[in-house]
Amino acid sequence: xxxxxxxxxxxxxxxxxxxxxxxxxxxxxxxxxxxxxxxxxxxxxxxxxxxxxxxxxxxxxxxxxxxxxxxxxxxxxxxxxxxxxxxxxxxxxxxxxxxxxxxxxxxxxxxxxxxxxxxxxxxxxxxxxxxxxxxxx
Numbered sequence: 050x051x052x053x054x055x056x057x058x059x060x061x062x063x064x065x066x067x068x069x070x071x072x073x074x075x076x077x078x079x080x081x082x083x084x085x086x087x088x089x090x091x092x093x094x095x096x097x098x099x100x101x102x103x104x105x106x107x108x109x110x111x112x113x114x115x116x117x118x119x120x121x122x123x124x125x126x127x128x129x130x131x132x133x134x135x136x137x138x139x140x141x142x143x144x145x146x147x148x149x150x151x152x153x154x155x156x157x158x159x160x161x162x163x164x165x166x167x168x169x170x171x172x173x174x175x176x177x178x179x180x181x182x183x184x185x186x
Contacts, residue, residue, distance in 0.1 A: 061101035064089075070107050071114070078102070086110055 067087065068075045081087040082100065087110060089102040115121075157167060 060104070061089075062104055062107060064100055064102065067102045067107050071111055081110065 062070065064075050064078050064082075068078045071078065078087065082089045082102070087102055088106040089100050091098050091100045093099050
């Protein structure tokens with residue numbers, strides 16, 4: 050004769066409920082069950098089985114994953130630094146573009162032909178004729 054245990058389904062969470070509570074995917078909950086990080090039990094006949102998870106196990110894992118105020122402070126600092134890095138990279142890119150523009154202008158001024166072209170272009174734009182690159186004064 051087989052021994053059966055009775056589990057109060059209302060006192061346990063499904064895999065989907067545990068995933069929602071932890072903020073992870075159901076696949077991750079299955080990994081947690083397999084590794085023993087979560088306690089659960091599969092009940093029912095093949096084809097209609099359900100895996101029920103102890104809510105205290107979920108709460109314990111959630112507390113373990115949160116890490117406390119130190120981890121929250123580190124996450125906030127990481128997020129602040131990520132924003133600062135993005136801003137700094139944008140400033141760097143803008144400065145690099147400005148340097149390229151200035152280097153091109155200096156190169157044109159040093160070239161005898163470039164200086165002549167600049168003079169002709171300036172004269173053309175003063176009288177309203179579009180320059181060769183399509184700009185108007």
